[in-house]
Amino acid sequence: MTISRSKQIDLSVTPYYHCVNRCVRRAFLCGEDKLSGQSYEHRRGWIADKIKDLSETFAIDVAAYAVMSNHYHIVLRIDQERAESWSSIEVIERWNTFFTLPVLISRFLKGECNSSAELKVVDEIIEKWRIRLYDISWFMRLLNEFIARESNREDKVTGRFWEGRFKSQALLDEQALIACMAYVDLNPIRADMAKTPEQSDYTSIQERIQKAMRKQPCKLLPFQDKSSDKNAIIPFEHNAYLDLVDWSGRAILSNKRGSIPASTPPILFRLGIDEKDWINHIRYFERQFPTAAGNIDKLRQLAEQTSRRWIKGMGCAFSPASG
Numbered sequence: 486m487t488i489s490r491s492k493q494i495d496l497s498v499t500p501y502y503h504c505v506n507r508c509v510r511r512a513f514l515c516g517e518d519k520l521s522g523q524s525y526e527h528r529r530g531w532i533a534d535k536i537k538d539l540s541e542t543f544a545i546d547v548a549a550y551a552v553m554s555n556h557y558h559i560v561l562r563i564d565q566e567r568a569e570s571w572s573s574i575e576v577i578e579r580w581n582t583f584f585t586l587p588v589l590i591s592r593f594l595k596g597e598c599n600s601s602a603e604l605k606v607v608d609e610i611i612e613k614w615r616i617r618l619y620d621i622s623w624f625m626r627l628l629n630e631f632i633a634r635e636s637n638r639e640d641k642v643t644g645r646f647w648e649g650r651f652k653s654q655a656l657l658d659e660q661a662l663i664a665c666m667a668y669v670d671l672n673p674i675r676a677d678m679a680k681t682p683e684q685s686d687y688t689s690i691q692e693r694i695q696k697a698m699r700k701q702p703c704k705l706l707p708f709q710d711k712s713s714d715k716n717a718i719i720p721f722e723h724n725a726y727l728d729l730v731d732w733s734g735r736a737i738l739s740n741k742r743g744s745i746p747a748s749t750p751p752i753l754f755r756l757g758i759d760e761k762d763w764i765n766h767i768r769y770f771e772r773q774f775p776t777a778a779g780n781i782d783k784l785r786q787l788a789e790q791t792s793r794r795w796i797k798g799m800g801c802a803f804s805p806a807s808g
Contacts, residue, residue, distance in 0.1 A: 494621055494653055498787060500563045501548070501656040502621055503665045503778075505771070506629060507556040509648040528636060529687040532557055535631050537704045542579050544568035544619040546706040548719055549666040549689040551673060558669040560656070561621060562706055568619040573611045580614040583627060625651045654771070657779025657787065659720055660756050660803045664763070665778060666719075667730050668770040674734050675768075682730055690730055697727070725752045736764050757804060765801070774798035780805045 494502060529552040536559060540547045544567040549560040571579070577590060592598050593607045617623040633646035656662045670682065670690035679685040683694045689705055696703035708723040719726075729750040753763055766773065774797070777787055781802040788796045 494655070495790075496563055496565055498790065499655050499657050500565070501560065501662050502563070503558065503560050503654040503656060503669070504621065504625060504651050505556060505558050505654075506625070506651040507648050509645050528632070531635060532628070532632055533687045535628055539624055539628055540704065542582050542618070543624050544571075545621065545624050547689070547704070548662070548706045549669040550687075551669045551685070551689070552687040553672060553676060553678070558672060560662075560666055560669055561624070563619050563621065565619050568615055571615065571618075573608075576611050576615045576618065579618055621653065653776075654774060655777040655779075655787070657777055657783035658803075660758060660780060661774070661778035661783075662719070663721060663726070663729070663752070663756065664758075664766045664803075665770060666726070667733050668767040670730050671734050671737065671767060675737065682727075682734060690727075693723070694727065697723070721752060725750060729753070733764065733767055737768060759804075762803070766803070773801050779803065 532552050533550070536547055536550055539545070544564045546562040546564060547559060548562055549558070551558045574594075577586065577594065580586075586594075587610070589598070589603065589607060590610060593603075598604055598607060629647055629651070636646055637643060654665070656665050666689075670685070670688055673679040673685040673688060674682070682688075682690040685691050692703050692705060706719055708719045708721055708726060729752050732750050753760060770778065776798075777784060777796055778798060779787075779802065781799060782805050784796050784799050784802050788794065788799075
């Protein structure tokens with residue numbers, strides 16, 4: 486049964502969400518079509534650039550992303566507080582980045598709206614735009630419409646490019662967030678599109694590595710450091726996360742199934758995650774947690790809040806973090 490978007494995305498539950506969208510027909514988002522020999526590799530740049538452009542305008546930050554051959558993954562953080570701090574003029578300017586302003590709003594900017602009735606309508610329009618500017622559905626809509634339009638124009642076809650609405654997965658706690666980010670960052674390696682994280686083009690892990698090597702700026706949601714606001718950033722250390730992804734990629738590709746290297750990153754111990762459970766989670770993350778991921782207590786709480794008896798994933802959920 487299809488779950489309403491309001492139940493899938495609820496800021497009172499979590500600001501973090503993993504979104505996935507796949508192409509319809511035998512369409513290529515990127516990569517090379519082996520039947521026609523045509524390369525679509527440049528489309529990876531389209532979507533990576535558009536993700537960052539949208540993030541700069543919306544009150545939505547990007548924690549991780551990976552662009553694959555016929556789909557993409559993106560982990561987003563909604564910052565409602567930031568959107569609510571914007572002035573009316575800033576909301577209008579941000580909305581105008583994507584859409585033509587209605588006549589009434591243009592008159593308001595020129596100081597030509599004097600009646601209380603007009604100003605009331607202006608306020609209502611601005612508040613509607615403000616809400617949309619921290620709405621994942623609007624973020625994904627603008628991203629997908631842009632890619633579909635450009636791809637269809639290039640392919641000289643019309644019709645749907647995406648198979649349907651995007652899939653969203655609530656990330657209920659730190660364990661789920663880090664597991665999902667690693668799952669996304671390791672997608673190209675698992676698909677044999679790259680051998681190492683630094684070779685994984687158009688992924689957040691490559692972008693973070695390049696930033697660490699001071700080769701390019703990074704527009705992704707930053708990791709925690711001593712001076713950061715702990716409520717506004719990823720609650721892990723940057724280098725610890727890079728070590729974890731590198732270790733996880735090696736473990737997943739091991740010829741001996743279940744064999745774990747001795748140099749387990751300490752971040753797993755701090756989060757109370759068992760090594761083998763971790764590997765299974767980032768191998769089968771979407772399959773194990775179709776709508777929400779987190780420890781068993783968080784999933785039970787979400788089930789109660791959404792009037793459900795069971796949420797798929799409870800049987801293989803994380804244990805609550807200790808400490």
